Amino acid sequence: MATRRRTTQRIEVSSGRGVFMISVAAELADMHPQTLRMYEARGLIEPKRSPKGTRLYSQEDVERLRRIQEMTAELGMNLAGVERVFELELELERSQRRMEALERRAEKIRAEMEAELERVRRQFRAEIVRYVAPGPLVRAGKVPRFGLRARRGDAGDGPTAG
Amino acid sequence: MATRRRTTQRIEVSSGRGVFMISVAAELADMHPQTLRMYEARGLIEPKRSPKGTRLYSQEDVERLRRIQEMTAELGMNLAGVERVFELELELERSQRRMEALERRAEKIRAEMEAELERVRRQFRAEIVRYVAPGPLVRAGKVPRFGLRARRGDAGDGPTAG
DNA sequence: TTGCTCCTCACGTCACGTGAGGTGGC
C-alpha cells in the first residue's frame, strides 16, 4: 500500500459559482466583512445569495475584491475611481478582442487570395501546355522550350560564348 | 469702406503653448487657483513657466484641467483615480492607433494581392491569345472564340432555340 | 497703492472603513 499523501488538495470549482460565505471571502480578500457589504451596496460587487439570503462569493468575486483592494489600499483610489477603472478596462478588453478578430480576418483573406493566386497561376501553366501540345503543326522556332521560360528575351537558347 | 466687424475674434494659438496665467486658467477650468498649484504638486499637470517663474498654462493644459474637474466634481473621483484613468486612457489610445495601423496594413496587402491576381489573369489571357493566333495551323474546332470564354461548356455557340 | 504672482500652513468637509448594537437561524 502506498503512503497516503497529506498535502493540501485543490478543489475544482467553476470560477463563477458562489461558494464562500462573507467571512471567508473577506479573509481571502484581506478585508473587513462589513466592507464587502458596503461594496455591494455601492454596486461594485454582486455575490450570489443562498435561499436563506446568505451572501455567497465566487472565485471571480474574490478576484474582483482583490483588485479593488489593490486600487484602494495600494493606489489610494476611492470607489468612484474604481468604478471608472473597471469601465475603462472593459473597453480596453473589447478593443483588444476586436484587434485579434481583425488580425484573424486579415490573415484569412490573405490566405484565400494567396490560394486563388496560386490556382490561377497553375491554370495558366496548364493552358500554356495545352495549346503548345499539338506540336508539329505549330511553326518551328516559335515554340517555347519550357512553357513560360522562353519569354525571357526571345533569343536563341544556346549558351552565349564570351 | 466696409463696416468694421466687432464680433469676438478667436486668436490662433498652438494648443501646446503656455499662454494663460494661473488666474485665467483657473477661471477657464472653473477651479480655485490654489487647486491648480496643488494638482501641479501632485504631478497631474505641468504648466510651462515664464522666465520670472510665473506659471503659464496652454490650451491643452486647460483641457486637461477640465477633464480633471469632470472626474472629481461630477464623478466624485479622487486624484489617485484620476491618475490611473489617465494611464488607462493612454493605453486605450495606443490600442486604437495600433488597430487603425493594422487595418491600413491589411487593406494594403489586400489591394496588392488583388493587383497581382489581376496581373496574372491578364497575362494568362494574353498568353492564350498569343498561342491561338497562328490560326489555320491549329486544329479547327479546338479554338476558343473569345479567349477564355469558350471553356464554359465547350458546346456549340449558336442560340439554343427552345 | 492695487492686483497679480509666488509660497506654506491650517482648517472644514466628505468619503470610506470599521466597530457597535440588535436580530435570526443552524
Next chain:
DNA sequence: TTGCTCCTCACGTCACGTGAGGTGGC
C-alpha cells in the same frame, strides 16, 4: 450557548479643496 448571518447607525481618519498670511515684481 456559540458563532455565524443579516441589517442600520455612528464615529475616526484621511484626502482634498480652499482660505489666510506673508513675499515680491510689474
